[in-house]
Amino acid sequence: MDFAFTDDQLVLGSTVRQVLAEHCPARAVREAGRTGERLPGWPQLARIGMFGMLVAERHDGLGLRLADTILAFEEAGRAALPGPVVETAVIAPGLLPDDLQDRLVKGSLRVSVRLGDQVYAPDADLADLLIVEHDGAIHVLSSDEVRLTPQPGVDPVRRLFSVAAKASRGDSSRGDGVRSRAQAVPVLRAATVAVAAQLIGLARHLLEASVAHAKTRTQFGAPIGSFQAVKHQLADVAIAIDFAAPHVYAAAVAISDGQGETDNLRAAKAAGEADILRAVSAAKAAAGEAAALAARAALQVHGAIGYTEELDLRLWLARVWSLTSAYGDTALHRARLRAAILGDPELRRHP
């Protein structure tokens, strides 16, 4: 057992971090929420293979498993990267037909999704294709086959849309694009875990920003970070993150054990279906709660100034709120966990 990241996994994470530090700084995120470039950093991420990470090698992707890439999603969260990154990099490789996979790898295809527990398609106006569930089947539609209705909300960057198929289109304009609902299940689980990783990254950024602010901001003649109340609040955030992240990594591993080229072989050894379900919900719930705690503490530590639009904090808070409710909100996952843990007669953690 070796539950540490491999060097390759760490390098991928730090590469994404560097790319985003350079090409998607806070300023770029802020502009993306207004009238500026909506997809900062995307060309550079495409160049390092971000959108082909999970595409099979036979389609010229990197053929990685989710666990190999989880730090990349954590870094996307840390930078509050705009755009449908999980939908394009995680869901699309699992559901798009073979002939579109190479465009994913090249980064020339952006995808939005309305599946499962989702009500709205995120960043749909930036997408070339939409994957939607309708009458129990999964359809792939191009952007000109759908009518999008903006549903603006708390997050000015991750915009939500209602999706309706245009009357003019055939029943399935891409016949090969139709997949069954069952095929979407493992893909949605992977997306849920990737979003959980983003939430961990968002929480880490909020903690760092709060610590930095607490060191410099003075009140009553001392930096506010020297007051015990502030110290203990931020220590609690650190603890919450530190004990939520392993749930996310473990869920990525559990999913990965059932992934990849040698499906049948691996599936035999893989953790049971119930274990995967539990791990996914644990990841999303724990990451969502840690991020929510980090958001509250950040606002409290920043005080009134955190409440302004002038501070970038606002963008990170909004992303926490929007991702916490995406792909099943905390209440939904907690209810699943309750059923799984109290209902499972064979509750053992190790074989």
Add this chain to the structure above:
Amino acid sequence: MDFAFTDDQLVLGSTVRQVLAEHCPARAVREAGRTGERLPGWPQLARIGMFGMLVAERHDGLGLRLADTILAFEEAGRAALPGPVVETAVIAPGLLPDDLQDRLVKGSLRVSVRLGDQVYAPDADLADLLIVEHDGAIHVLSSDEVRLTPQPGVDPVRRLFSVAAKASRGDSSRGDGVRSRAQAVPVLRAATVAVAAQLIGLARHLLEASVAHAKTRTQFGAPIGSFQAVKHQLADVAIAIDFAAPHVYAAAVAISDGQGETDNLRAAKAAGEADILRAVSAAKAAAGEAAALAARAALQVHGAIGYTEELDLRLWLARVWSLTSAYGDTALHRARLRAAILGDPELRRHP
């Protein structure tokens, strides 16, 4: 509307407080948990009418309503008064036959109870009479008609007993003592509120003891009460008590509106049945949670020393634990509140 205590109500509370300060100090409570006097302060409380407060005037009692006496029970809690005080002073006046009421007033009769949600009879070894539920009816039994099995637990002072009727006794040795279950309902509600008041008193004592300790105990060269972490923990206890107590007082008022000599007249104006139920559960749940918070904070502030039997703190903690689970524990009352508030289609607080 005048939701403040009257002078009479305040005087009764402070009189009980003085009597207990003198005749039931912490030392006496500690001794009651060992081999010493089991009922410290009882003769003096009898003298000021504590056990006839709720007995009707026609039986030479004071004929007060629960709201008039609620501070007396808060003070009994503050002093961690040993003995079946709620059972004798609240339940017995409502359920004993007329010819025993004068003995209650004189303080020459002690009563224990196993009714409703109770599993064990508290302080039953000190009781002359037991009121028990059996086959849907309420029976009054004398101590020689029952077999008591001690069920020792966390509270060395408030001892619990299983109760079994001796085979030899007739079906109802005191025929006039048999009452219906319905008659016990309002009495048990009043007892629940009186216990909630005791929990408020216990919490107030624990907060005062913690503050006193935090002022004198030094660590790292300063009194621990000067550290923000300790300050804020105790401030939270103060807030919890301050916003739990009004629930207890309001429940006492709600019950009292249906009490007393002019039953029929008052009942017409009284708050509805549902409001009373809600108020009683709110009182018990809120007081229980405030007391539990006070207990945790007290232990944390006292540190390792709070963990010893040598400190009286231990007796107050145990009483919080035992009364929190008595007359319906917090989970039970919370479940009732959930049903009452989310299920009640006519949720209005004021007419």
Add this chain to the structure above:
Amino acid sequence: MNLEFTRAEQDFRAYVRGWLAEHVPARLPSMDTAGGFAAHRDWERRLAGARLSVVSWPHCYGGRAASLIEWLIFEEEYWAAGAPARLGQNGIFLLAPALFAHGTTAQQDRFLPRMACGDDIWAQAWSEPEAGSDLASVRARAERVDGGWRLHGQKTWSSRASYADWAFGLFRSDPAATRHHGLTYFLFPLDQVDVRPIAQLDGRHGFAELFLDGVFVPDDQVLGAPGEGWRIAMATTSSERGLTLRSPGRFMATADRLVRLARTLDPDPVLADEIARAWLDAEAYRLHTYHAVAAGADLGPAASMGKVFWSELDVRMHTLALRLLGERGLLDAAAPDAPDSGAWLHGYLFSLAGPIYAGTNEIQRTIIAERVLGLPR
């Protein structure tokens, strides 16, 4: 000790309820827009017309000399009716108590009636950049000139200032003094002040920065004696933390709305439990307030307990509403699917300021520990 309203109290409630049922307008545009400000000012004038804008004030200034209990009843009915937020709040709840206590009769006659009927809307000018909750670190200054003072410096987090008529705040009139010494309480019109709106989390502009560059203020616009500003302001901010800032009525109304929302959505029991708990906490705040009012207690530092309690309850109730609503709850007023026109989201963002303003809850807990419990500084 009872919870029964007197005949007079019941009659007053019935009158208020009846008037509101007839007059409460449909949702007004945000008061932090020019049009919304005007609409809210109009509403203040209609309230005043029914002598309901300042019920607890004396008759001579437009009130009804209502008791505190009656004021609480008014607030309960006001928020239960879904009536608009009060544009005149800063003046009526924060400045007026200071004016009643420390103003000259001439000042009272000049300012109170216009405040009561919405002709003067007041902004507060407490905070300064870098100062935050540390109100005593005032750097804006007042310079003595013939017949009055000239004000210099910057104020921030001035609520309503974008469109208000007047403002009140502290300036350092004695340059040699530090902290809470040498401060004076000024009343000044905003037409000579450079006002710059601050964009907030919720995208509105309820707050502004004020830049004062030698604004002249005559002596009769000083409240109390020069140098006495801190003492007067403390009385004011203590009421800010206490009753006058947040009457129970508005939390009861929110709690009732939350419970009604929950009933339509059949929430899972864990959420239901927290909602029931929040409703009871609003009830506790109401009972606590009735108790304190009846006992006639001067709240003083105990007001800090209420401030921590209501501000955290308010965040909690709005968080629960958003959890009930899921993704839809995060939509704002401009979204077709927004539930209740985005009111819960807006209320959530507004509630987040509660634990911060009027002294952060960390500071309140320290006040409770030191001044209520007597722990050492």
Add this chain to the structure above:
Amino acid sequence: MNLEFTRAEQDFRAYVRGWLAEHVPARLPSMDTAGGFAAHRDWERRLAGARLSVVSWPHCYGGRAASLIEWLIFEEEYWAAGAPARLGQNGIFLLAPALFAHGTTAQQDRFLPRMACGDDIWAQAWSEPEAGSDLASVRARAERVDGGWRLHGQKTWSSRASYADWAFGLFRSDPAATRHHGLTYFLFPLDQVDVRPIAQLDGRHGFAELFLDGVFVPDDQVLGAPGEGWRIAMATTSSERGLTLRSPGRFMATADRLVRLARTLDPDPVLADEIARAWLDAEAYRLHTYHAVAAGADLGPAASMGKVFWSELDVRMHTLALRLLGERGLLDAAAPDAPDSGAWLHGYLFSLAGPIYAGTNEIQRTIIAERVLGLPR
């Protein structure tokens, strides 16, 4: 990154599980009674006989040179099997790391084998009256004499001391030095010490006070150099906060027991939710530990995070069990109706000490803020 055990790890687990299934005794009497102490010492000897008392130690001292992962596996199996609490814990987990790092070979040869097989049971002597979490305020002193030292003073909260053979602790050897300077780490037998048991909340006597009145300790019972005691002790208490104090196995076992208890009682959904959450938190502690061990991180101040987490989780799990059990949960072992012989109540009272000892959680949070996050002192 994976969570698959190697073949060797699986074999080791199977061996441990099999041995325990065969040998774990029925519930032993409390180790804080004379008879219970003897029974637990006997159990330590049986463990040692199977080379399972100190699996991570080198073979020469009675261990198996197990990897950290194997040690974690051992702990998981140990607690899941319901095996007795470890009487040798103070020595094995707190003293031994210091002995391995700072002891002479002679000291290691002398003390480790007897510790491994239960012949020497060690008590810790860290705390002093009035000192609490402030370990550096040591007043007990060591006086230099021919060939060694004489120890004077009082220690308190010395666990196991009522019946233990030896103790370890700090004494001030340089009377001129203050705080963490001039302290020396001593190993001393308890037979010359006046030991007075302390009665605890749960009525047992797990802790004692030690009174030392000139006890002679030869030089070869000083650990490390004189004056170096603080540095050595800090390494020890850091392991006290960290892994060696509380391996995940025992919390996983408690969480599993809690879930099994809940299933028999059909709790209301609010309780069920908190129980599921606690089970997942135990799982988080396990995963966190695997992650940290695999990353080879020296925990240092980060150990404080684990200490806060497990100690509050432990209180929470036991509180939940008592809430599930209602009045019956508060009965102790002597009551005929006590569920599980009062084990949950006893465990609850024991868990309450968790946030207090080995540095209160308030102190841990300050350590995290200052040393992990870098906030100013």
